[in-house]
Amino acid sequence: MDAVLTILRAAGELTRLRILALLRRGALAVNEIVDVLGQSQPRVSRHLKLLCDAGLLDRFREGTLIFYRLSDTGLGQQLRDSILSFMDEADPQILADRDALKAIRHARVARSQAYFRANAEKWDEIRSLYVPEAEVEAALLDLAGSRAIGHLLDVGTGTGRMLQLFADRSHTGLGIDLSREMLAVARGELSRLSLDHCQVRQADMYGLPVDDGSQDLVVFHQVLHFAEHPEDALREAARVLAPAGRLLIADFAPHDEEMLREQHAHRRLGFDTDEVIRWAAEAGLKSRAVRHLDGGRLRVTLWRFDKAGMPDMRGADSKVGEAA
Ligand SMILES: C[S@@+](CC[C@H](N)C(=O)[O-])C[C@H]1O[C@@H](n2cnc3c(N)ncnc32)[C@H](O)[C@@H]1O
Structure with missing residues (x-):
C-alpha cells in the first residue's frame, strides 16, 4: 500500500503530470524540460527527483547532460501508464507543452543536421x-x-x-x-x-x-x-x-x-x-x-x-x- 501511495502522491500534482505527459514522447534533457515548463531549474529538479524516487522516471547521464525518461519496469511504470491513459491528449496545457517541445526539437534537429553535414562527405566516401x-x-x-x-x-x-x-x-x-x-x-x-x-x-x-x-x-x-x-x-x-x-x-x-x-x-x-x-x-x-x-x-x-x-x-x- 505504501508503494502505491508514494507513486500516487508523486504523480498527483500539475507540474509533475505535465512532465509525465511530456516524456511520453521520449527522453529529454533537464534543460529542455525546464524550457518547456518555464519554471526555475531548482524547482523542476525537485519535481524530477520526486518522480524518480517513486519509480515513475529514470534518470541517466550523457557526458555533462542529465536526461530523464519514463521508467520501463515495475509498479511505477504500470501505475503511470494507467494514469497517462486517462489524460486527454487535447488538454490545452498538454497541447501547449507539446508545441513548446516541438520548437525545442526543431532546434535540436537543426543542430544535428549541421553535424551531419560536417560528416556527410566522410561517410559518403566509405559508402561509395x-x-x-x-x-x-x-x-x-x-x-x-x-x-x-x-x-x-x-x-x-x-x-x-x-x-x-x-x-x-x-x-x-x-x-x-x-x-x-x-x-x-x-x-x-x-x-x-x-x-x-x-x-x-x-x-x-x-x-x-x-x-x-x-x-x-x-x-x-x-x-x-x-x-x-x-x-x-x-x-x-x-x-x-x-x-x-x-x-x-x-x-x-x-x-x-x-x-x-x-x-x-x-x-x-x-x-x-x-x-x-x-x-x-x-x-x-x-x-x-x-x-x-x-x-x-x-x-x-x-x-x-x-x-x-x-x-x-x-x-x-x-x-x-x-x-x-
Ligand atoms: C558506422 S557508425 C554507425 C552505423 C550504424 N549502426 C548504422 O547502421 O548506421 C559506427 C558507430 O559505432 C559507434 N561506436 C564505436 N565504438 C563504440 C563502442 N565501443 N560502443 C558503442 N558504440 C560505438 C560510433 O560512435 C558510431 O556511431
Missing part, C-alpha cells in the same frame, strides 16, 4: 566503396526472419538507422552509442519519424545497459570494425540475448583499404567469416546463416546467430541455413 546500403538493409530484414521482435537492441546505433529499419517489427527499440553527437542525430531522427517506442542511450558495446537474457534481436551494423576486442563485444551481446534471441552482424570481409584505418578510425580491416563464427560459438551462439554482398571494392558479410540450445521453431525464414 561497397554495395548500396538499401541492398544491405534488405538482406538484414530477410536474415532477421519474419517473427515479430519484442525488444530490439542496436549496438553502435549511429543515426539510429537500424532502429528505423526494424521499427515496424519491434515492440521496443534501444540504440546505444558512445558518441553524444551521433545520439543527438539519432534522437532528432526518431522524433521526426515519431518512433516513440525507440530510444537511444549513451553506452559502450562492452557494457550493454540491459539485463541478461532480455533482448530478442541484437544488431551490429558496421560497428564491429571499431572494436578493439570484438570477441568481448560478442560475449556481451550473447549475455543480453533472450533464450530464442537472434544476433545480426553486418561488416566488411577482410580488405586492405588502409585509409579506413588511418582516416576513419577502423580498428579492423574487415573480418574473416569463420573468425566471427568462432567468437560467436565461444560466446554460446549458433551460426544460422552467412551472406556475402559483393559490389565495389569492399565485400559486405552478414552473419546471423541464434542463442544456442533453443531451436528457433517460430522462425519463418527459409533462407536461414545458407552455407557459411
Whole structure:
C-alpha cells in the first residue's frame, strides 16, 4: 500500500503530470524540460527527483547532460501508464507543452543536421566503396526472419538507422552509442519519424545497459570494425540475448583499404567469416546463416546467430541455413 501511495502522491500534482505527459514522447534533457515548463531549474529538479524516487522516471547521464525518461519496469511504470491513459491528449496545457517541445526539437534537429553535414562527405566516401546500403538493409530484414521482435537492441546505433529499419517489427527499440553527437542525430531522427517506442542511450558495446537474457534481436551494423576486442563485444551481446534471441552482424570481409584505418578510425580491416563464427560459438551462439554482398571494392558479410540450445521453431525464414 505504501508503494502505491508514494507513486500516487508523486504523480498527483500539475507540474509533475505535465512532465509525465511530456516524456511520453521520449527522453529529454533537464534543460529542455525546464524550457518547456518555464519554471526555475531548482524547482523542476525537485519535481524530477520526486518522480524518480517513486519509480515513475529514470534518470541517466550523457557526458555533462542529465536526461530523464519514463521508467520501463515495475509498479511505477504500470501505475503511470494507467494514469497517462486517462489524460486527454487535447488538454490545452498538454497541447501547449507539446508545441513548446516541438520548437525545442526543431532546434535540436537543426543542430544535428549541421553535424551531419560536417560528416556527410566522410561517410559518403566509405559508402561509395561497397554495395548500396538499401541492398544491405534488405538482406538484414530477410536474415532477421519474419517473427515479430519484442525488444530490439542496436549496438553502435549511429543515426539510429537500424532502429528505423526494424521499427515496424519491434515492440521496443534501444540504440546505444558512445558518441553524444551521433545520439543527438539519432534522437532528432526518431522524433521526426515519431518512433516513440525507440530510444537511444549513451553506452559502450562492452557494457550493454540491459539485463541478461532480455533482448530478442541484437544488431551490429558496421560497428564491429571499431572494436578493439570484438570477441568481448560478442560475449556481451550473447549475455543480453533472450533464450530464442537472434544476433545480426553486418561488416566488411577482410580488405586492405588502409585509409579506413588511418582516416576513419577502423580498428579492423574487415573480418574473416569463420573468425566471427568462432567468437560467436565461444560466446554460446549458433551460426544460422552467412551472406556475402559483393559490389565495389569492399565485400559486405552478414552473419546471423541464434542463442544456442533453443531451436528457433517460430522462425519463418527459409533462407536461414545458407552455407557459411
Ligand atoms: C558506422 S557508425 C554507425 C552505423 C550504424 N549502426 C548504422 O547502421 O548506421 C559506427 C558507430 O559505432 C559507434 N561506436 C564505436 N565504438 C563504440 C563502442 N565501443 N560502443 C558503442 N558504440 C560505438 C560510433 O560512435 C558510431 O556511431
